[in-house]
Amino acid sequence: MTSLRARAVTGGILWAVAIIVLxxxxxxxxxxxxxxxxFIEVLETRHAQAIVAVSNNSNSADDLARAIGDLAYQVPFSGQYWQVQTDSGAIYASPSLEQERLPGPTGLSGERQMREVxxxxxxxxxxxxxxxxxxxxTMWHVQVASSLRSFEEDQVVLRNTLxxxxAFVSFVGVLGALTQVxxxxxxxxxxxxxxxGRWEQDDGLEVQSYPIEVAPLVNDINTLMxxxxxxxxxxxxxxxxxxxxxxxxxxxxxNELDNLMMEGTDVQEAVDALDRLDAQLKRSFARMRADGTDATVGVATELDTALGRMQRAFTALARNEGKTFTASYDENLRVRMDQNDFEEVMGNLLDNALKWAKSEVKLEARVATDGQIMISIADDGPGIPKDEVAKATQSGQRLDTSKPGTGLGLAIAHDLIHAYGGKILLSKDDALGGLAVLMRLPFASAKRAD
Incomplete structure (x- = not known):
């Protein structure tokens, strides 16, 4: 997937690098x-000074050396040199040359010559x-020279400074590009x-709060939602x-089947078939309702209300069967699920747990580390073998026919929870030893202020 941020940052950095390099x-x-x-201007100045000194002090070599009195000419191999040669071949040189000499002139031209030697x-x-x-x-050849070493060192310093x-400009440029993006x-x-946020609400986006370039997209999103x-x-x-x-x-x-049964006709198979038909229709309708709810309409269920109702009802049912039912859940929890669908799922799962439990059923609800709602229902019944867990959530798979039912309770719960973006897992409960049903449901944000 192409990232606009990556493309913008990459393009900005490449452009900044190109500008900086150029x-x-x-x-x-x-x-x-x-x-x-x-460098040449300074050397030309030195050459002009040397010509003046030669013109005024050509009678004595000592006078000439004193006249060209720059201290750099006194230090051996300082990098600054002068050399004067007469037309008769006599050569006078700066002390900095020691016994060395600069290359002699080429020809007798009066034009100034610049060269690297x-x-x-x-x-x-x-x-x-x-x-x-x-x-x-008489004709005198006046020559001054300067070492290129200092020039090259100055160039290195200049390049390092640049x-x-x-590099600082590049850092600021990249930081600016990231900020701009x-x-x-x-x-x-x-x-x-x-x-x-609006998927969970029933209103649209405020177009005027977006830039002009984004406003058409916002309008399209409002229309689509x-x-x-x-x-x-x-x-x-x-x-x-x-x-x-x-x-x-x-x-x-x-009703007709009940009348036939009262008259002594054996219609149990027809009753079972009708029960399964009703359960299948109930499952299909539940899925149809859920498909139009998940992340589309602002639905939410307050667990304080829904689980409180479940706790009261199943506590009484468990007591009637000589069993115990306990429930513990955090306050102010809300799941993104229609309340009727949520209560239908919980009713099916708690009914199954109470049906198969020997003596105890537990219900817990809390916030998971990822922010979703974790709900668990555990019992001390026989549980479900690992190799048959997948069948339990399939349509009409009754794993045990010793108790009444359609075999669709877990299947309906599975379909509804997945339709709302949740997950359901069946396993063995470590504490009670029976079946543990673990549900992970999306958390619903707080209600919108009116």
Whole structure:
């Protein structure tokens, strides 16, 4: 499944990275050219100073060395050098060159020459040289050179500074992209939460509370939810009408069978068949009702009310049979299930438990760790073998015919609970030793304020 958040974040990050890389390349190129221009400008200044010194002090080498008096020229192999050569071949050099010499001039051209050459100790230097005419008519070649080592070191420092700065910019950019995505997607997150809440209510979404771009989608969702509610309401009404229409012929048939039985006719098979028909119809109608309820209409059952009624009724029934029934449940629990369907499920399950129990039935309800409602019904009866558990929830599977019934109680409970998004599990109860029916039902949120 494609995620809008992932696509937006990925696109934002890629765009930010592209902009940052291009910016880094552009700024780095610009600063490199500026640094190089500054390097050459400083060297040109040194060359101009050297020419002036030569013009004024060409009579004495000592005077020339003092005239070009930059301290960098006094330190051996400092990276800053000057060298003067006369047209007669005499060479004067800065103390920083020691016994080394810079490459001599090429030709006698009076134009200034800039070149990269090999200097002292094989070091790369950038040199500026030019033949100049002195007052006495002689020609002197004045050359200054600067090591490229310092220039390269400055470049490394510059690159590291730029990388640090752009890494920070990248972090801020990615953080900004994530923030922007969160802000842009916030209306969609709100829409998802509102839709989830509105499924349990009977009103629509407020279109004006969403951005203009999302408003058409909200309108469509409102239309879809209302249409779905209407379809389910009609389905429930049709199921109720059909059940009512079938109830009268069934009652007539049962009355006729009772009359025949009173006259001595053996109609037990017909009575059993009618009982099973009624149970099957009851199961089908229950499923039809539930299919139109789960997460579609705002249904909820207050367990304080429903289980309280069950506790009173089955406590009396158990007492009449010489058995005990106990119930414990947390207060203010609500399940997302129609109350009639919930009481039908609980009635079937408690009736089965009381029917098969030897002496005790327990009912418990609490909130599970995942927020759903856990309801358990346990008895001290014979239970159900593991290999027959699956049959117990199938239509019409009577595992024991020694007691009356249609064999549909567990099947109806299974269908209804699953229709409402719940789960039911049959197992052996560790405490009582009989059957344990565990139900997990969705929790219903608090009632909407009027």
């Amino acid at each position: 910016g880094l390349a552009g700024v780095s190129s610009y600063l490199t050219s500026q640094t190089q221009a500054r 090999i200097g002292p100790a094989g070091e790369s230097v950038f040199a500026i040289g030019q033949w100049v005419s002195i007052n006495d008519g 990388l640090t700065a752009f 969160a802000v842009v997607l916030q209306p969609l997150n709100k829409l998802r939460q509102d839709v989830s 209302e249409r779905n509610r209407d379809i389910m309401r009609r389905s429930r009404r049709q199921a109720a009408d059909l059940a009512h229409a079938i109830k009268t012929p069934s009652a007539i048939m049962r």
